[in-house]
Amino acid sequence: MISGIGNIYADEALWRARLHGTRPTETLRRAEVAAILDGAREVMTQALGEGGTSFDALYVNVNGESGYFDRALYVYGREGLPCARCGSPIRREEFMNRSSFSCPRCQPVPRRARP
């Protein structure tokens, strides 16, 4: 479900939705899907409001000294730092050939999907 969203936006949207990235899409309830989409929209709206003109430009800034990513990211690149919501240390996982950042308490790893 999140494959069409950039890593940063996916991680941030999932944190806002309080969902873990490995949740199989088919197990998501309608309200959870809505929460992810709301989270993604919120992240992107905020990013653009901070002066970004394209998502490509925002990516470039990740490795630079951009103010946006310093101020507005809750999980991406924050391994070991406290979650803004509950204070638990943010975890980093390898997920689909990339690093994914999430909160272990707000975004518990899902149980295996029912067959």
Ligand SMILES: [Zn+2]
């Ligand atoms: Zn948390």
